[in-house]
Amino acid sequence: MVIAVVMAGGKGTRMKTDREKPLTLLSGKPVIQYVLEALKNSSIVDKIVVATSSQTPQTTLFVEDILVDNPSIGILDTPGSGYIEDLSYLLSQDDFKDEIIVTIASDLPLITGEIIDQVMEEYQKSSKPAMSVMVPVELFHEYNLQPSLVLGKVVPSGLNILRGKDTEQDEEVLVLDKIELALNINSPEDIICLEKLWGNPRR
Template sequence: MCGGRGTRLGGEAEKPLREVAGRPMVDRVLDALAASRIEATHAVVSPHATRTRERLAERASGSPSLSVVDAPGNGYVADLRHAMEAVDAGGDPLLTVAADLPLLDAAAVNAVLDAARAADGDSLTVCVPAARKRDLGVSADATTEIDGREVVPAGINVVGGAGDESDAEGDDEGEASADRDAGAVHLTDDARLAVNVNYPSDVRTAERLLTDDGPDRHPTDP
């Protein structure tokens, strides 16, 4: 999902094209997906991110596993529904990923796939404890409560192949809210899934963590 305006980030760059440590976030996410077990990637763009669409169309021209889906730009949920209708997944579940996860890598993507396979049902919502995000120094907007614990959706989920996208509720920045009744919830402390970039301060934190090789970057899930 890479059609957000990125108004909270400021500046002239569209949110997916905002650079973190010298590289646009959308490129970082696409590289993580390409190196993972995901077989095909569909970049969902909107009229709010025309330069992002141009960049992705150029990248897709040289990659048979990447395609561009033009969504109407009516918000995260509406654009997700449009994309799910446009993509023929053959009944298989779909992995949805926001373009604002610059620490994402192939191992983190595969861990989500493994969690979805082990969970009951067709859908999986990935969440991070709000306290973990605050400890890392990143914004913790769109909090919800699960089993008495304050959590934040990570922006990476598995949506059932039957087309049930009801587990995602969000704004045009792609911040999905967890719905416990829509499927399993995977709670993780992994910084690669905890760092969403919504504000300039999040960019600085992401850049610091990208250069941090310490054990805090890839903790064990609770």
């Protein structure tokens, strides 16, 4: 089974707003909703789990509201101590043992089901248990984006694949030159960039 886990437990302090980052409105729709719709459009993802925490109570309520019409979506309450800590907690859960897990940030509004499927197809060709998806740093320069972390000539995207076991896993690195994987909504400047790409003002 392929389980997609939407990481939505962080504060998102760089947004400089009281609104929880997964609920940042983009054209009148929370950013996490774009991610959930992309996952639902994937032909490979079997189940979706949204990992929230005490840091994101309104996000939990938002997801609970859509569960009635979306039985393939679930919620996991994580410690909210940070991305790595929440991921480790997730991997320690028996429900995820030996499953293929797609972790995705809740702030990737341009992501599509087609891109998720493309990454999964590349993963299925690999002999390694994990895959880290990267974006060329030049793409950030092209769009005047500020990367959170630069590893040589690449930047980690908000999309990764691993097996459900709480151990270190050998990983394949996949580099994709796609703005859909580069544009995380981490700051007001990122929203401005998104508006330019969409060609319409924020509502």
